[in-house]
Amino acid sequence: MKAVEKLFRSGPLAFVALEHARDKRQRLPKITISELAPLLARWDTFEPKIREIDHRLNALNVFAAVNTTDYETRHSNFLAWLLSPMQSHGIGDGFLTEFLTCVLKKRGDFETAKVRRWASGAVVERERFGRVDLVILNRQEKFICVVENKIHAGEHTNQLKRYREAIEREFPDYGRAFVFLSLRAEAPSDSQYVAITYSELSDSLKRATPESKNVGASLPFLLQQYDDFLSGTSDARPNLFAALQLREIKHSDFYAWLFNPGEAHGLGLGAFSAFLEQITLSSPKLSLPTFRESDFADIEIRREEYNIDLLIVSERAKFVCAIENKLESREGNNQLARYRAYVQEWFPNFHHLFVFFTLRGESPSDPAYVKLTFGEYARAIRGRVLANAAASFTNADILSLLLNDYGRLLSDRLELRMKTRIELAPALAHKCAELFQAESKAVCGMLAFVRRWQESVRDEVEDFIGDLIQRVFPGSFRSPRNNPRFRAYMAFVPPEIDAILPVKSSAPKRLFDLMFMSFPFTNPFQNAESLGVTIICTIRKADPHFSRLRNEIYSIAQKSPALFNLANREDIATLENCRILSYTLVTRDDFLATPLEDVKQKLEQKLRRFKEYQYPKILALLKTAVENCAKSK
Secondary structure (H helix, E strand, O other): OOOHHHHHHHHHHHHHHHHHHOOOOOOOOOOOOHHHHHHHHHHHHHHHHHHHHHHHHHHHOHHHOOOOOOOOHHHHHHHHHHHHOOOOOOOOOOOHOOOOOOOOHHHOOOOOOHHHHHHHHOEEEEEOOOEEEEEEEEEOOOOEEEEEOOOOOOOOOOOHHHHHHHHHHHHOOEEEEEEEEEEOOOOOOOOOOEEEHHHHHHHHHHHHOOOOOOOOHHHHHHHHHHHHHOOOHHHHOOOOHHHHHHOOOHHHHHHHHOOOOOOOOOOOHHHHHHHHHHHHHHHOOOOOOOHHHHOOOOEEEEEEEHHHHHHHHEEOEEEEEEEEEOOOOOOOOOOHHHHHHHHHHHHHOOEEEEEEEEEEOOOOOOEEEEEEEEEHHHHHHHHHHOOOOOOOOOOOHHHHHHHHHHEEEHHHOOOOOOOOOOOOHHHHHHHHHHHHHHHHHHEEEEEEEEHHHHHHHHHHHHHHHHHHHHHHHHOOOOOOOOOOOOOOOOOEEEEEHHHHHHOOEEEEEEEEEEEEEEOOOOOOOOOOOOOEEEEEEEEEEEOEEEEEEHHHHHHHHHOOOOOOOOOOOOOHHOOEEEEEEEEEEEEEHHHHHHOOOHHHHHHHHHHHHHHHHOOOHHHHHHHHHHHHHHHHH
């Protein structure tokens, strides 16, 4: 099965796409190991087609870089920017004219003169008249067009009808057009709406896009766009970041993409190395250890762990960097100190770096943080990582590249969702369907082998975790499974906890659990957010006799938010099982990118660190809660 593992790891998203393109009414075949060799030989003959599918999913795309692939609001912002004649794209009403032409041709009443009158002098507004996604309004020509945009969400109850009736009341003597814009060809619930797909929209926008013979590489273009945005020149030139109206969280997404060595930018660790170099230049008194690139081979880029914008961790280098990103907002009350306390709690004996990363260079309230501006870093990475790359783009270059990437996003990327629902974009679905039509037996056979391999890894890791628990927490009681087919959780109670709370004997129910969630990369082919191995501390709903103790445990946990990171997020009175701590040991990406033996080593290393530093505090919490309840009797 090593050959199957190698194929999967060389392009896992291609296998995800193929699994979701196949006809689910047909079960995957049962294939013996003896059939693997001829299957691999056949696979080699059409492997270039698999690589093409993988390339479509992994190619650098400026919209994917800022994590706006399927955010409906960002698409509406971008379309509003394109369709508005007054925006910095410089096309005037060209995009709007092509869009209205597409709408009226589908409606069957297209007239060139009418479209030109309506487009000239029109304004485009967002979230007006009952929160309509896009409103195109020309008061002089008495025309209004309403666009309701749907990416993945469905229509709300009578939504289209409500919008139409509101517009008809507000503009009774206007020419009106109602558009239902969706990814797939869907019939709107209100027959007065014209159904337009994103594919049709993209084609119409391309007709207004000027030709460019000087489109450079996507990465220097993207960094140039970001530098323009930060320097304030985005009002004069077409700019992705301004068009999408990106807020602070999306800037953090962009840096997470840039710092991740596995992303499509191809920079490896170069972007993060440039970040560290710029910090040492901006803060000469700061002393950072000297790291080799190999020291960061296991680097993890985490988003919003304990609400920290970016947490960058290397177990191998014993290094952790916490970045708090501020675009327009200010610090929250004691925010930086709380984040520092969390990092120091969970990463003892690591080298800690705390960065206050801002637009304007404000000073952090916590002196442990060093400050760095977005502009300093943007200029540094362009100068150091892309020193020899072209960095000059005309307006025509910019528009051409933006619309090209937008079209590829719509055709190849937008509908491949990596959570629980996965669909394929039109062009990608067509490529997969062609492959199934030509090589159905071979593709389904390989999917069956990949699924078998995934299940074997799951079983191996679950057995390893069970043994690991007994090595690190000898004598632990493992809770029986109510349903053996449900393999997600391994709940266990170490003997030290049982000595404080006799959950194995006299207690009617377990009151306290330590649990592992183990799902390496199953359910099959779905890269759900929950995959990985996580420590969870749970207070279970107790019989009335134990409810006071339960509340006492929760109350004490709330006083240590750096350790019990979930204790302030839930109301214990309304929950069956109240989680007070969640800490991820390994993630799905660890399993995809790292040999299994390395994953196991990391798991054991982090679990033993948990036992040494956090576990004694959990025991102290339970002892204090029991003692407090005893004193109050």
